[in-house]
Amino acid sequence: MPAIALRIDRSLRLYIAGAAVLLVVLVYLIQAAQVTAASYRIEQLQSSQQSLVAEQSQLQYEEASLQAPARVQAEASRTGMQRAAPAAYLPSRSVAVNLLAPIDGVTSTDQPFWSRLVAAIWR
Amino acid sequence: MAVGAERWSRPNGDFHTAPRRAAAAVTVRRSGEELHRLRVLWLLAAAALLASTVWTRMAYWQISQHGRLSAIAEAQYSKYVDLPSTRGMIYDSSGRPLAVDTTVYDVFVSPSQIPAGQREALAEQLAAALNVPRDPLLGVLSSGKQFAYVAKRVSKTIADRLTALQLPSVGLQPEQQRSYLPGAVPGTSLASNLLGFVNYDGQGQYGVEGYYDQALAGKAGYETTYRDLAGNEIVLGSRTQKLPVNGSSLTLTLDSDIQFAAEQAIAGGVQAAHAESGSVLIMDPHTGGIIAWADYPGYDANQFQSTDVGRFQDPMVSYLYEPGSVMKVVTLAGALEDHAITPTTTINDPGYIGVGGYTLHDWDLASHGTVTMTRVLDDSLNVGAVRAMQMEGSSAFYRNLEAFGFGKPSGVDVLGENRQAAGLAPLDQWSTVQVATTSFGQGIAVNMVQMLSAVNVIANGGRWAQPHVVAAVGDKASAAASVPARQVVTTQTAQLMTSMMEDVVQHGSGWKARVPGFQNDEAGKTGTSQIPQNGGYSDQVWASYVGFLPATNPQFTMLVVVRKPNNGSSDHNEGYYVSGPIWKEIAQAIVVERRLSPEAH
Numbered sequence: 001m002p003a004i005a006l007r008i009d010r011s012l013r014l015y016i017a018g019a020a021v022l023l024v025v026l027v028y029l030i031q032a033a034q035v036t037a038a039s040y041r042i043e044q045l046q047s048s049q050q051s052l053v054a055e056q057s058q059l060q061y062e063e064a065s066l067q068a069p070a071r072v073q074a075e076a077s078r079t080g081m082q083r084a085a086p087a088a089y090l091p092s093r094s095v096a097v098n099l100l101a102p103i104d105g106v107t108s109t110d111q112p113f114w115s116r117l118v119a120a121i122w123r
Numbered sequence: 124m125a126v127g128a129e130r131w132s133r134p135n136g137d138f139h140t141a142p143r144r145a146a147a148a149v150t151v152r153r154s155g156e157e158l159h160r161l162r163v164l165w166l167l168a169a170a171a172l173l174a175s176t177v178w179t180r181m182a183y184w185q186i187s188q189h190g191r192l193s194a195i196a197e198a199q200y201s202k203y204v205d206l207p208s209t210r211g212m213i214y215d216s217s218g219r220p221l222a223v224d225t226t227v228y229d230v231f232v233s234p235s236q237i238p239a240g241q242r243e244a245l246a247e248q249l250a251a252a253l254n255v256p257r258d259p260l261l262g263v264l265s266s267g268k269q270f271a272y273v274a275k276r277v278s279k280t281i282a283d284r285l286t287a288l289q290l291p292s293v294g295l296q297p298e299q300q301r302s303y304l305p306g307a308v309p310g311t312s313l314a315s316n317l318l319g320f321v322n323y324d325g326q327g328q329y330g331v332e333g334y335y336d337q338a339l340a341g342k343a344g345y346e347t348t349y350r351d352l353a354g355n356e357i358v359l360g361s362r363t364q365k366l367p368v369n370g371s372s373l374t375l376t377l378d379s380d381i382q383f384a385a386e387q388a389i390a391g392g393v394q395a396a397h398a399e400s401g402s403v404l405i406m407d408p409h410t411g412g413i414i415a416w417a418d419y420p421g422y423d424a425n426q427f428q429s430t431d432v433g434r435f436q437d438p439m440v441s442y443l444y445e446p447g448s449v450m451k452v453v454t455l456a457g458a459l460e461d462h463a464i465t466p467t468t469t470i471n472d473p474g475y476i477g478v479g480g481y482t483l484h485d486w487d488l489a490s491h492g493t494v495t496m497t498r499v500l501d502d503s504l505n506v507g508a509v510r511a512m513q514m515e516g517s518s519a520f521y522r523n524l525e526a527f528g529f530g531k532p533s534g535v536d537v538l539g540e541n542r543q544a545a546g547l548a549p550l551d552q553w554s555t556v557q558v559a560t561t562s563f564g565q566g567i568a569v570n571m572v573q574m575l576s577a578v579n580v581i582a583n584g585g586r587w588a589q590p591h592v593v594a595a596v597g598d599k600a601s602a603a604a605s606v607p608a609r610q611v612v613t614t615q616t617a618q619l620m621t622s623m624m625e626d627v628v629q630h631g632s633g634w635k636a637r638v639p640g641f642q643n644d645e646a647g648k649t650g651t652s653q654i655p656q657n658g659g660y661s662d663q664v665w666a667s668y669v670g671f672l673p674a675t676n677p678q679f680t681m682l683v684v685v686r687k688p689n690n691g692s693s694d695h696n697e698g699y700y701v702s703g704p705i706w707k708e709i710a711q712a713i714v715v716e717r718r719l720s721p722e723a724h
Contacts, residue, residue: 054226054297058279061302064220068313069383070305084715 201349207299208341211370213318213331215379216412216594222303222318222332228282229296230274234266236292245290249273252284276300299325301332303424304379307386312424314382316437317416317537317592320424328427329435331373331592333538338596341370371597376412376604381405384712385417389683392705393419396666396688396696402438403709404575408677411576411588412604413535415709440533440540443568444684447652447698448486448503449669450564453577455500455511456620457523460612463515466497466623472506479555483509486651500623501631503649505563512562520558521550524567526611527577528587535572535590536603565652565660575682578669581624582646582677585617586610621646625674635703636668638710644721646674647706649698654687663687668702672710675722679713681706 065071111119184192213222230253237245242264250257253274263271273293274281282295301321303312312318319330327336344367385403393401405415422434436442458464472491475484485491485505491498499507512520524530524547532542547567550558560566576590587610591603612620624646627633633647647670653660667684671677683702690696713719 050297054279057223057225060220061223061225064223064304067219068304069380070307070313073383 200351201347203345203347206344206346206365206367207325208343208367209369210299210301210321210325210341211339211372211597213339213373213375215375215377215382216414217379218374219379220304221313221375221377221379222301224299225302226279226297227276227300228279229272229298230277230282230285231270231272231294231296232264233292233294234264234268234271237264239265241291245293248288248290249285249293252288253277253281301424306421306423307383308390308419308421310423311386311421313379313386314377314416315421315424316418316435316439317377317413318424319435319538320427322427327538329539330437330537331375334536335373335593335596339370339373342368344368373593373601374595375592376407376410376414376594377416377592378414378716380716381709381713382415382417384716385415385709386419386421388705388708388712389417389685390419392683392701392708393685396685396690396701398666398685398689398701399687400438401683401685401702401705402571403681403683403705404439404571405679405681405709405713406575406579406588406590408579408582408671408680409588410604411579411590411606411608412594413590413592414679416537416592437537437539438686439571440535440537441570443541443570444665444686445565445567445652445655446569446574447564447650447665447667448505448508449574449578449648449650449667449682449698450561450567451500451503451508452581452620452624452648452669453523453527453529454508454520454562455496455623456581456612456616457520457527458496458511458515459619460523460616461515461519463519464496464511466495466619468496468514469493470496470499470507470510472499472504472510474506476506476509476559478509478559481556483556483559497623497626498631500648501627503632508563509559512559517553517555517558518550520562521547521553524561526587527580528573529567529569529577533570533572533576533590534603534606536593536601540572541570564650571682571684575669575680578648578682579671579680580611581617581620582671582680583608583617584614585612621674624648624670628670632699633668633670633703635699636670636707636710638672638707638714641672641710641714641721644673644675645710646671646677647703649703651696651698662693664693664696666696666698666701668698668706670706670710672714673719673721678717678719679710681709683709 210224212220212224215221230249232245232249242261246257246261246264249255249260253260255274260273263273276298285293285295303315303318303320305311306313306315317330319328319332321332322328325340327333327339332339344365346362346364348362385405389401389403392398401419403415403417404413406413416439418438420434422430427435455464459466470493472485472494474488474490475482477483483505486503491502491504491506494502494504494507496507496511498504499511515523530547532540532546534540553561557566572590576587580587586608588608589603589606591601591606593601594604595601625643627649628637628645628647629642632649633645636645636647638645647668650665650667650669652665652667654663654665655661656663665684665686666688667682669680669682671680683706685701685705688696688701690701694700
């Protein structure tokens, strides 16, 4: 009996060891497969990113072209707009005006301040 | 019968013969085991021999050939990929893009992999997608080559269309292409001569693209990745990688709107004058930043591959010209600075003057009598300029030329400045008459940037500002923009000279450049110079006009040069007639664009 038990015990250990090895191999394979799958996914995303970057640069150029003076002028002409006439300025002449001079020829020292204030209100 | 024989012949029962027979059986058995053992040994030996052969062979491949095989395997599943850097963009002063990198695609096929029966249908589909004739495509598809391009640099829209069709044996290869905005003249791009272009190898050529190529290009990187049999990258595999460093973007001092107006005006002016070509240069008086840099004819930088190479040379910096009477601004400013003259100093001008055995004439060959220096500038009198130079002295005159920036290249940050020709020969190598003619702008060769920078000294209160196009590289100020201004003449001299230049517009030859409303606040000077030919001078001229506005608080300095105008009469080929109106047209556009108003006088 002990001999049989010993043999069973040894076989069991062998099976368990085999199963453990198998498990490790399976885990490794699953991980490797997942890594490869993730790798492909990353490559797809990179490719997609490149495409989006290309599209972005294309849009950037289109935006710049739409704002370009040549385009603005072409659109303006197409819609019947005309260039504004240059601003006309009239040459000015100096006028001798004393902005500090009192109104109505009354000097500020003739009347007290409160009197001028009242006069300004009732005028 | 012998006893022995009997014993031997009797089987069983004889106790004498049994042990012998047993011994014989053992002997036989032993010899059988021996044989068996020998066989096993032979088998083992054979197996060992075979195994050792295999092991030897394995050792040969695994150890001796390891390096070579590893390299072959590495080459099969690993791939070295260049990681290009992104080229920096170029913006104008308002932040609007002038040059953008876009992705385009080269379309290729593998003709050898296309069955004969599918070629026609494939050619039809490709021709429709690429909008090209079918027959040349069919020729390529039938060539039997391993690889052939069917289209280069197609847009992303076309590439997307081809991808959607999923055509067999057709592939797309992405490339970067520099794209530029359309210019004012059909078939040109905006500021083409200033910007230059980027060739198919990604190298900046001419202009700003050439000058700042290193900063714009950045540094390319690389990576070594692993790929499966289908060529898909195993991103998470081991890899070596050096990331690229993208190029810096440039912010120019250029104003797109004013550039456009300048291109339109110079194109119209050159065509109207039946001239060979023309250029306009506009500068910020205080910083030296270039606001517009327009040439006619220009070219389309997007189509550089089909453009005549001669067009790439920029007339502003690559070509030298004799500035003519525009130089009188420098001559008189120098004489004012040295107190040799004042605006009211008078001279007698009989219409000619003898110098070094030569007789130099005024442009109209007429006598003008007693004239002030203001009048000399108003009417652009050569005799007056020579007299001012003589009063100042040739050494002082030469020193002033150097101070105004004529002794060395302008240093503008655009590729192609003619550096050898942009210097001055030592004064002792100059003849007396050459010094005299230089005072009115003949016999001296300068480029437009040098000339405008010199006149800009007057607009900038007597300070010479470094001309530059690029304000910032990335977020740092460019080296050219950081050069401090240097005082050339005093503020008082600059003010006196400004008044004299205002008088040119109000009472002199600059009347065709008067901007309505700014008549009393505009400074200018005309210039006409004959073009040298075969050791003498031809009848053809450079017609120019330089000025700044408003005179009291200058917001821009502008130089217009038209080459070889052909208006029929020599008078109508003069700078006042040809270049003055162009200057005025552009100045009016700037007045509107920058909302400038004149100062009250």
